Structures are given as structure tokens and as C-alpha cells.
Amino acid sequence: MKIGCCWLYAISKYGYPPSLDHTFRVLGEMKALGFDNVELEGVRRENLLEVYEKRRDLKKFCDENGLRVINFCPVLPQSVSLAKRERRESRDLFKRAIEIANFFGCATIQGDSFTPPLKFRGDSPYKESVSFGKHFTVEIDPKFKWERQWEAMVESFSFMAREAKKAKLRFCVEPRVGELLSNTDAILRMMDAVENDNFGAVLDTAHLNAQKEILALSVEKLGRRIFYVHAADNDGRTNDHLAIGRGTVDWEGVFQGLKKHRFSGYLAIDVGMVPDLDVQYRESFEFLKRMAEKYGL
Numbered sequence: 655m656k657i658g659c660c661w662l663y664a665i666s667k668y669g670y671p672p673s674l675d676h677t678f679r680v681l682g683e684m685k686a687l688g689f690d691n692v693e694l695e696g697v698r699r700e701n702l703l704e705v706y707e708k709r710r711d712l713k714k715f716c717d718e719n720g721l722r723v724i725n726f727c728p729v730l731p732q733s734v735s736l737a738k739r740e741r742r743e744s745r746d747l748f749k750r751a752i753e754i755a756n757f758f759g760c761a762t763i764q765g766d767s768f769t770p771p772l773k774f775r776g777d778s779p780y781k782e783s784v785s786f787g788k789h790f791t792v793e794i795d796p797k798f799k800w801e802r803q804w805e806a807m808v809e810s811f812s813f814m815a816r817e818a819k820k821a822k823l824r825f826c827v828e829p830r831v832g833e834l835l836s837n838t839d840a841i842l843r844m845m846d847a848v849e850n851d852n853f854g855a856v857l858d859t860a861h862l863n864a865q866k867e868i869l870a871l872s873v874e875k876l877g878r879r880i881f882y883v884h885a886a887d888n889d890g891r892t893n894d895h896l897a898i899g900r901g902t903v904d905w906e907g908v909f910q911g912l913k914k915h916r917f918s919g920y921l922a923i924d925v926g927m928v929p930d931l932d933v934q935y936r937e938s939f940e941f942l943k944r945m946a947e948k949y950g951l
Contacts, residue, residue, distance in 0.1 A: 655921055655946035657939065658691035658724050659684045660884055662895060662926035671697035671729075674704055678715055685719045687935055691920060692721055694758065696751060697729040706750055709757050716758070723758035724920045725882060726751060731768045733810045734834060736802055741810055748814055752821045761920060762824045762882050764856060765814055767807060767834035771798065807834060808847045815853040826881040828856035829865075831893040837865045838872040845879060854881030860924065863903050864893035870907030877915045884924035885942065895926045897934035898941045905941075909949045917951070 663684060668676035677694075684692050694712070696702030705712070716723060728751035732740035755763045773793040811827065818825035827844070829835045835844060841855050857880045862872050873880065887901030888894040898905065923938045925931070945951075 655942065655951040656691060656724075656919070657689070657942050657946075658693065658920045658922035659687065659689040659935070660922045660924040660926075661693040661695045661727065662924050663931065663935065664695075666926040666928070666931055671695060671701045674708055677705075677712070681712075681715060681721060682719060685721055687932060688939060690720055690722060691724045691922070692716075693725045693727065693922060694723045694754075695727045695729060696754065698731070699747060702728055702730075702747055702751060702754075706754055709754055713758060723760055725762045725764055725922070726755040726758065726760050727764040727766075728754075729766065733765065733814070734768050734803070734807050736771060736806055741806060744810065745813060749817060752817060752823065755823055756821055760823065762826050763814075763818050764882070765811065765825065765827045766830065767827060767836075769832060770834055771795075771803070803834065804847075807844065811844060811853060812848050812850065815848055815850040819850070819852040824854060824881045825852055826854045826856045828858050828861070828884065830858065830861045831864050836861075838862065838867055838875050842875060854879045856880075856882045856884055858884040858886075858924065859903050859908060860884070860886035860888050860895045860901075861893055863888055863890050863901065866890060868907075869904050870911050873908055873911030873915065880912070880915070880917060880919070882919050883912070883917070883921040885921055885938065886924040886926075895924055896928060897925055898923070898938040900934075900937075905945060909945050909951070913949045913951060 664672045664680040667680060696705040728748060730744045730747055733744035735741055815825045829837055829841050835841050845853055855876050885898055886895035887898050887903045888896055890902045923935055925934045925938055928934050
């Protein structure tokens with residue numbers, strides 16, 4: 655099994671997004687924890703372009719420290735905007751993100767569906783930082799049309815899957831609590847609409863467990879369309895991202911399914927917003943090694 659470290663580790667330590675100085679520091683800290691495979695993000699225009707400008711320095715640092723960037727995630731909320739102009743602008747940034755991903759030799763480039771354009775009373779999901787376990791209430795704008803929102807997503811994800819395929823990158827999207835695509839069947843429906851075998855899923859065990867999914871069934875439904883795995887645990891009541899084994903995720907079922915469908919991608923530890931961060935990453939790393947040995951992955 656190819657085990658990696660998710661960017662949630664960096665966000666948990668240094669905020670969202672981490673500065674470039676903190677980015678260099680956290681990559682070294684990931685290596686010190688024992689990881690050779692790591693993620694990297696570019697958050698909206700400013701941070702993504704900073705990463706682009708410093709890509710050579712970042713790549714040199716990774717090479718000198720024996721690190722491989724396996725997944726690049728450009729965080730582009732405007733990619734699912736109802737405004738065509740904003741979606742067009744996101745295309746240029748996504749092309750820049752593809753350059754970054756190819757420069758680092760990534761296996762995948764990741765997208766998200768982001769928060770619905772609704773009026774939230776109080777907190778809204780992921781507004782300024784990654785947060786878990788919150789309750790949200792909304793007001794529906796009478797002018798909001800789900801059909802238009804769906805068409806905007808299909809348009810953008812179709813473009814991203816095509817461009818990634820040209821660049822020999824696999825494009826994947828992560829269903830997350832509180833976003834437009836929040837569960838297994840939602841992303842399956844999107845796959846049907848996009849009609850591109852280069853469009854796959856990030857199986858995020860913590861988010862899907864919080865959605866009360868049967869994780870083994872999620873793996874079975876997605877099968878070979880699982881391009882990447884984010885591994886974390888919780889009690890199924892909130893979308894906390896705890897050390898693997900500290901919650902109710904059915905890891906035996908998940909690993910049986912991954913083995914059945916011959917999953918050969920990266921499985922990255924996605925623990926975050928916990929007080930004993932390093933302890934929980936080491937704990938998760940050992941858990942995964944035991945499971946890999948048990949299932950011959």
C-alpha cells in the first residue's frame with residue numbers, strides 16, 4: 655500500500671491556507687513523521703499562484719528530503735459558480751494547477767463541489783477554515799434553481815476531467831458533508847452526467863461515515879472509480895477527522911472492498927483539528943500498515 659499525508663495536517667497546524675514559509679516547514683514535519691508521500695494545495699487565486707511561482711523551490715525541497723507530491727488540490731470555489739464569467743476564470747486557474755501537478759509528478763489532481771449558494775444563518779461550511787461537527791440552517795433564495803447549479807457543475811467537471819486526461823493526470827472529486835456533492839450516490843450521478851472515465855472519486859471515509867453511509871457499500875458502488883482514499887475516523891455523528899481506529903468506520907469492510915476492486919492508488923491519512931495531531935498521525939500510520947499486511951495490499 656502507498657500511504658500518504660493529507661494537507662489537512664498542514665491546515666491543522668498553520669491555518670487555511672498555510673503561508674509559503676509554513677508550507678516549507680510543514681513539508682519537513684511530514685517527512686519527520688515518516689511520510690514519503692504528501693499532498694499540496696493551492697487555495698483560490700492568490701495562494702495557488704504563490705505555489706506556482708515557488709514551485710521550483712518547493713520541488714527542490716521535496717526532492718532533497720525524499721518527498722513526493724502525490725495529489726495536488728486547487729481550491730477553486732468559482733468553478734461551480736452560477737456565473738459563467740467566474741467559471742471561465744476558474745478554467746485558467748485549473749490549467750495552471752495542472753502545470754503544478756505535472757511539475758511535481760502527481761498521480762491525481764483533485765476538485766471539490768463546494769458549499770451550495772444558499773443563505774446560511776450563522777456559520778456556513780468551510781467559510782474561512784476547515785471545521786467539523788457544526789449544525790447549519792439555511793434560507794432558500796426563491797430564484798435559486800438546482801437544475802442550473804447541476805448544469806454548472808457538469809460543465810466544469812467535464813472540462814476538468816478532459817484537461818486532466820490530456821495531461822495524463824487522473825481527476826477526482828471528494829464528496830464532503832455540507833457540499834453540493836455530499837455522498838456516494840451524488841458523485842455516481844455526476845459521473846453518469848460527465849461521461850468520462852477519467853473522472854473518479856476520492857473516498858473520504860470520515861465524511862461518508864458522517865453521512866451514515868455503509869462504507870463497504872460505498873466502495874462496492876464506486877469500485878474502480880475510486881482514484882484516491884482519504885482515511886480518517888469518527889463516531890458517525892459528526893464529520894470529525896480522528897485517528898484511524900478511534901471511531902466507528904468499518905475498516906475491515908473498506909479494506910475487503912479495496913482489495914476486491916484491486917485498488918492500487920494512494921491512501922492518505924486525513925486526520926485534523928485534534929489536539930494531539932502528531933500522535934494521531936503516527937497511530938493511523940501503524941494502523942494502516944497492519945491492515946495492508948492483513949489484506950495483502
